[in-house]
Amino acid sequence: MFNTSYIEISQSAYKNNIRYLRNIVGKDVRISSVIKGNAYGHGIGNIISLAERSGIRHFSVFSAGEAYESFAVASEGTRIMIMGYLDDEELSWAIENGIEFFVFDWGRLEMAVDIAKRMGRKARLHLEVETGFHRTGFEYEELKKLAAYLNANLAHFEFEGLCTHFAGAESLANYLRIKNQLVQYRKFVRYLGRHGLHPAYRHTACSAAALTYPTTIMDMVRFGIAQFGYWPSPETHMFRFRKDTSKGDDLKRLLSWKSRVMVVKDVEAGQFIGYGSSFLANKKTRIAVIPVGYANGFSRSLSNTGRVLIRGRRVPVIGTVTMNTMTLNVTDVPGVEKGDEVVMVGKQGRLSISIASFCEMSNQLNYQLLTRLPPDIPRTLVK
Numbered sequence: 001m002f003n004t005s006y007i008e009i010s011q012s013a014y015k016n017n018i019r020y021l022r023n024i025v026g027k028d029v030r031i032s033s034v035i036k037g038n039a040y041g042h043g044i045g046n047i048i049s050l051a052e053r054s055g056i057r058h059f060s061v062f063s064a065g066e067a068y069e070s071f072a073v074a075s076e077g078t079r080i081m082i083m084g085y086l087d088d089e090e091l092s093w094a095i096e097n098g099i100e101f102f103v104f105d106w107g108r109l110e111m112a113v114d115i116a117k118r119m120g121r122k123a124r125l126h127l128e129v130e131t132g133f134h135r136t137g138f139e140y141e142e143l144k145k146l147a148a149y150l151n152a153n154l155a156h157f158e159f160e161g162l163c164t165h166f167a168g169a170e171s172l173a174n175y176l177r178i179k180n181q182l183v184q185y186r187k188f189v190r191y192l193g194r195h196g197l198h199p200a201y202r203h204t205a206c207s208a209a210a211l212t213y214p215t216t217i218m219d220m221v222r223f224g225i226a227q228f229g230y231w232p233s234p235e236t237h238m239f240r241f242r243k244d245t246s247k248g249d250d251l252k253r254l255l256s257w258k259s260r261v262m263v264v265k266d267v268e269a270g271q272f273i274g275y276g277s278s279f280l281a282n283k284k285t286r287i288a289v290i291p292v293g294y295a296n297g298f299s300r301s302l303s304n305t306g307r308v309l310i311r312g313r314r315v316p317v318i319g320t321v322t323m324n325t326m327t328l329n330v331t332d333v334p335g336v337e338k339g340d341e342v343v344m345v346g347k348q349g350r351l352s353i354s355i356a357s358f359c360e361m362s363n364q365l366n367y368q369l370l371t372r373l374p375p376d377i378p379r380t381l382v383k
């Protein structure tokens with residue numbers, strides 16, 4: 001097998017989630033599957049093939065490197081959009097291959113137009129505008145100059161999109177800020193429209209925005225975390241709960257992360273287990289060692305705190321999580337032996353461990369934990 005743990009990706013869960021999200025946005029809205037961060041840890045190749053089978057033909061990535069990886073596996077006609085970084089050389093590659101990309105500053109805009117002119121190809125631009133997130137985006141004050149520049153160069157680009165990103169739509173605390181961003185975004189739309197500039201796709205919504213602010217849905221939604229079965233926050237879940245999840249319509253998590261028992265042994269009462277003295281066996285204790293540690297994505301902060309599943313039972317991680325191993329207390333689980341399946345994330349029997357419960361214990365966000373799952377853990381598609 002050449003690995004110490006493995007990840008399974010559920011195809012039926014993905015289909016379920018796209019069906020659920022499609023219902024929310026309606027049939028005419030384009031869904032862009034956000035697959036940055038190795039598709040939130042699920043593997044870019046896996047998610048592109050799954051998403052294409054669910055009818056998705058648009059993908060959003062952060063960098064040219066991710067676009068390159070996506071382009072190699074995507075079907076003919078599938079669109080890829082870079083939302084973040086690309087350098088000048090990568091810009092030529094993107095334009096040549098019809099990759100769409102955000103422009104949020106003059107340097108990139110002028111360079112894109114120059115390259116497109118030289119190549120005799122149109123650059124596929126998404127104009128990102130600053131509405132209050134304060135990361136990237138053209139300012140409203142630049143619009144006059146921008147509209148004039150765009151109108152003078154219409155032959156060299158397709159106006160694919162006008163976009164912005166919200167500053168935390170998953171939290172009610174940001175309600176006013178999000179509403180103000182929407183107002184500001186609409187001002188951009190109107191100004192450009194008055195100057196004859198109409199984007200093919202107006203898009204602002206990420207998962208949380210689309211799930212809780214219907215007016216952010218527009219022509220396209222950039223769904224990241226929700227397509228993988230996670231709620232952006234408990235608030236988002238509660239908001240949808242009354243509407244649909246109480247009727248049985250819900251997101252389902254795709255990812256399970258599993259390993260196997262490496263060795264089982266008994267430790268006498270009074271002995272410390274593992275490095276240092278963080279766990280003292282106060283009675284004769286049976287331990288199982290698992291070949292997964294912090295180098296494999298299992299946070300060291302789960303030392304003496306984490307839980308995993310084995311033989312259908314939930315058992316604690318004891319002692320410190322080391323670079324490549326963790327130790328479980330299996331004293332109360334009869335019959336544990338080398339080779340037994342261990343579930344770090346996912347279901348076993350009637351029990352399950354979610355990334356969310358796991359994150360609360362290790363103070364990490366869903367997003368962070370998923371994207372930190374090392375890319376070399378093999379991922380397989382299961383039913």
Ligand SMILES: Cc1ncc(COP(=O)(O)O)c(C=O)c1O
Binds near residue numbers: 222226232
């Ligand atoms: C610009 C942009 N759009 C969409 C998304 C997707 O967000 P989510 O995973 O919350 O749906 C992200 C993710 O951070 C993003 O940066």
